[in-house]
Amino acid sequence: MSGIFSKIRNAYTLFQSVDFDQLQALSQKTDLSKLVKAVAGLDETKLAGLMKMVSSGNHKKELPPINGDFYHLGAAALDESDREVQLKVRAFLEKEVKPVVNAYWLRAEFPHELVPKIAELNICGLTYQGYGCPGKSNLLEGMLAMEMARVDTSMSTFFGVQSGLVMGSIYLLGSEAQKQEWLPDLQQFKKIGSFGLTEPEVGSATAGGLTTTAKRQGDSWVLNGQKKWIGNATFADVLIIWAKDLDDNQVKGFLVRKGNPGFTVKKMEDKMALRIVQNGLITLENCVVEEADRLQGANSFKDTAKVLRMTRAGVAWQAVGCARGAYESALAYTRTRKQFGKPIASFQLIQNHLVEMLSNLTAMQTLCFRLSQLQDQGLLTDEHASLAKVFCSLRTRDVVSRAREVMGGNGILLEYDVARFVADAEAIYSYEGTKEINSLIVGRAITGFSAFV
Incomplete structure (x- = not known):
């Protein structure tokens, strides 16, 4: 008999927390006497399960955090200061970029107002030594590229052009004078750069098939040709243009400044991807560049x-x-x-x-x-x-x-x-x-x- 009374007490406990209005609503949906008898007839295990189910309904299920770094590479691979940089960049992207990125992507416009804020992060030219660059590891740089693309690939591409293709060309192949002139301002985004290699009819065959030409005339070079898909081209202050030297048939690099006579750029429209990136179609028509603006270490495509x-x-x-x-x-x-x-x-x-x-x-x-x-x-x-x-x-x-x-x-x-x-x-x-x-x-x-x- 004591076992029966124990079950009834448990059943009573189950309904104790139900107020009169709730009990009345329940009575309209089911036969309360049958329900109480059914609950009373449960064994201890089933009753405990029922109680747990009822209790869990009052608490929101705690879910694991959403984290695509399943093997914890960021936390394991970076030292404390580098991890701090990574998390700082992530917070910036979540706060400043994510809320606006879809609107800019839809309009195919670039959020220029974000550039000074990106500059404050001090991460451009991250792996280079000197010229105001932080001199950090390639691993950190890679992880920051991931962090940017995790929020928006267009912003990551813009940054990659500036920090990698443009600054990298000058850092690896430029003269000391060119490095001093351009790298500090590019690192702080006081100047914006662009990288012109791909052409309308030449993509994969750039190693030997460039149609953009360079002809030396005294202390100057005359460039002719077109470049296509050139990111940042519509608002860049300096463009790295790759052209084939008509005299030795080798690919050489040139620093073409904004407003240079013979240089024009037209924004490419109707893209379905990377819509925030301002890709340009560049035309060079007897564009004169001084020898001082030729990348002194770029003498063949191997250098490119x-x-x-x-x-x-x-x-x-x-x-x-x-x-x-x-x-x-x-x-x-x-x-x-x-x-x-x-x-x-x-x-x-x-x-x-x-x-x-x-x-x-x-x-x-x-x-x-x-x-x-x-x-x-x-x-x-x-x-x-x-x-x-x-x-x-x-x-x-x-x-x-x-x-x-x-x-x-x-x-x-x-x-x-x-x-x-x-x-x-x-x-x-x-x-x-x-x-x-x-x-x-x-x-x-x-x-x-x-x-x-």
């Missing part, structure tokens, strides 16, 4: 390749950031979006998509982590950078596709961010060397045979 090798590693990190932004956005969405009365994150198929996204993302992160280590050790080769670009840009496509899939129709709406990541992943896939060209660079390294035409 030094810059591309360095920045290609950064593009691999950008791919990681784009994938991470898509993954984290999709994960957050699936935890709040409900179907059939439950968050869709609780469904098996959705979890499978999320795990495959995270697997790709984690593989990309660890590959780039090692890539940056090689760079810091002075061991980076063209094929190292190319393999990272191939793998990361390819896997990013897969991650953003799955992110769009788990979000259903909302995945194509800009307000949920993933649509922007899907579009921008297509640009990452092609720029800084297509998958095919980078694959051939790696293929040549591992087979000993060049498959280039």
Whole structure:
């Protein structure tokens, strides 16, 4: 008898917290006497489970934090001061960039008002020594490229052009006078730079197929030709223009200043990706450049390749950031979006998509982590950078596709961010060397045979 009374007491306890109005509402939905008898008839284990279920209904389920760095590379790899820089940049992006980026992306405009705020972060030219540059590691630089692309790939691309392609060209190939003139102002964003290599009819064949020409005349050079897809070109103060010397057939680099006679630029319209980046079509018509503005260390395409090798590693990190932004956005969405009365994150198929996204993302992160280590050790080769670009840009496509899939129709709406990541992943896939060209660079390294035409 005592066992029966114990169950009744437990059942009574279950209903004690229900006020009269709640009890009356419940009586309209069910037979209370039968319900009490059913509860009283439960064994101790089932009753405890029922009590736990009722209690849990009063508390919001605590979910794990959303973090695409599943193997904690950022915390493990960076020292305290570098980790501080990474988190400072992340906070800036979340506060200043994320709230406005979709509006600028939709209008295909650039947020110029953010440039002075980016300058305050003091991260431009991060790995260079002197000229106001911080002299930090390539690993930190890569992780910052990821942080930027995690919020917006366009802003990461703008920064990569300024810090990597432009400053890198001057730092690696410029004379001391050129470094002194340009690097401090570029580092502080007092001047904006652009990098002109790709042409309307020449993309992958830039090593030997440039149609832009340079002809020396005394202490000057005359440039003729066109450049296409040139980021920052519409508002740059200085442009690195690569042209073929008509006398020795070698590729050389030139610093073309804003307003130089014979230089014109037209903004490219109607892009579906990297819409914030202001890509320009440049025309050079008898554009005269002084010998003092020729990059003194750029005497063949091999010299140009030094810059591309360095920045290609950064593009691999950008791919990681784009994938991470898509993954984290999709994960957050699936935890709040409900179907059939439950968050869709609780469904098996959705979890499978999320795990495959995270697997790709984690593989990309660890590959780039090692890539940056090689760079810091002075061991980076063209094929190292190319393999990272191939793998990361390819896997990013897969991650953003799955992110769009788990979000259903909302995945194509800009307000949920993933649509922007899907579009921008297509640009990452092609720029800084297509998958095919980078694959051939790696293929040549591992087979000993060049498959280039």
